[in-house]
Amino acid sequence: MSNTPFRIGFLPLVDAALPILARELGLAEAERIDLTLVRDMSWATVNDRLLYGHSDAAHLLAPLAIATTLGLGRPATPLSVPFVLGLNGNAITLRPDLAEQITTVGEPGDITMIGTRLAAIARAARDGGNVLRFGVVHRYSSHNYMLRYWLAGCGLDPDRDVRIVTVAPPFAADALAGGEVDGICVGEPWNSVAVDRGAGVIVAVTSQIWLRGVEKVLAMRTARIDEDPDPTQRVIRALYRAGEAFVDPARLDDIAAILARPEYLDGSADLIRRAISDQIRFARGHELVHVPDFMFQHREAANFPWVSQAAWLYAQMCRAGHTSADQAEYRAAQHVFRPDIYRAALRPLGVPLPGASSKLEGGIGDPLGVGTTQGRLILGADRFFDARSFDPEALSDYLENAASR
Known part of the structure; x- marks a missing residue:
């Protein structure tokens, strides 16, 4: 055959x-x-x-x-x-002078604190007529939605306080190096390319925003x-x-x-x-950092x-x-x-298969055994950075709560 x-x-x-x-x-x-x-x-x-x-x-x-x-x-x-x-695998990389104002360069930090500092700078830039620009890979991308989720959770309006534009992944490091954008949210290896050129500093990885996103x-x-x-x-x-x-x-x-x-x-x-x-160099000249998952x-x-x-x-x-x-x-x-x-497709292989098709997203804090149709399966934490969760059965409540934040 x-x-x-x-x-x-x-x-x-x-x-x-x-x-x-x-x-x-x-x-x-x-x-x-x-x-x-x-x-x-x-x-x-x-x-x-x-x-x-x-x-x-x-x-x-x-x-x-x-x-x-x-x-x-x-x-x-x-x-x-x-x-x-x-799941995950993206990072947020800013121009070096901006990164120095909001994080300890070369190492991961508390992204809520980093985001709060960024928010203050972004509002000042907006008021001065020089709105910060962030490049994402597509309008309908997890990069865009995770960046927006983080910014909103730190007090910024993603539509008014900053400008989010589209940059194809292979050109993201070039856009940052050329000053077209002040930051990028992109998948690897393009953050690391920007870091190795000295064009950018990683300030957050998306697994810090939504673990297992x-x-x-x-x-x-x-x-x-x-x-x-x-x-x-x-x-x-x-x-x-x-x-x-x-x-x-x-x-x-x-x-x-x-x-x-x-x-x-x-x-x-x-x-x-x-x-x-899972070895990430957050800034040129610094040691690699192990970032679990x-x-x-x-x-x-x-x-x-x-x-x-x-x-x-x-x-x-x-x-x-x-x-x-x-x-x-x-x-x-x-x-x-x-x-x-x-x-x-996978039932013939005898691999663990979740019995449920949906779950409370962001609801797992510690390893949790879940029901399966075959095999044994333990899921690890999947928390959002703001400790909120998402119940797919309560979309209206979720959107109302998000609007009031």
Whole structure:
């Protein structure tokens, strides 16, 4: 039986690792998938390629999959997310002179205190007619929503006190170095590129904002899955095996070398190795710092598409004014994440599968055993920096409370 051709679009980011490893380690081939990877330079292009049928799936921003399904900014095309490619892995990097005013350069700090100091500077800059500019990778990105969540939680109005603009990930360090923006929120290795150039200082990582926050996903046109679910399930199994390899400490050097190749990230294997081993250099000339769970993969069902993650992202879209809360739309947004497909694909492997499809986001403070349909599963903390939680059954209350803050 011949292998099934399957194309996945991606951007040169460390969290594209699992599709890359599925191909390079022969894991897709073992599932009879002839996997082709197509590299692009912007999320808009990755999404267009997916929507127009030039690819079968995409390494995609989780909120963009929801926005596309809802028809925000373009005609609606239903997408499904059967697999999460990674949690966290982003950072907020500011120009060095700004970072020096709000944090101890070169080391992680209390991000509430850092944000409060930044808020005072941002308001003064606004009043002086020189509004601070922050670059994020897309309007509908977790980068944008986590940055906005942090800024709002520290007393800033993300729409009035600062300006948030879009910069494609490969150009984020250039934009910071060129003075086009005062800060960036982007995935690795682009924060580290800015740090090594001396163009920026990391002041926060997104795991400090929302520990275990959803980041990139495998997105597919729902119609493509419905036509024939079998290839999708085989791809998911290959990606799961790639996750097993990704978290193996003995394979760090090999994985970093693969990702650094010109056809993939086309960058420094050393910078990439830092990210996948949770070793972050916050400022040039300083020592590496171990940031536990900076980039979270595979463990604790990290690749499971929790419906409540999609619900939280929809809530942030409402807070940002990108849509208005609507129950039918809310149900459609949640349905983008497909735990049913994840379970169907991985059940034959005997791996732990959560029994629930939704949970209280931000509600786990200590390791917690959860119900499963097979195997045993313990989830670690998933707290938000402000100690708030999100109940997907109480969207209206959440938005009312957020508006009154």
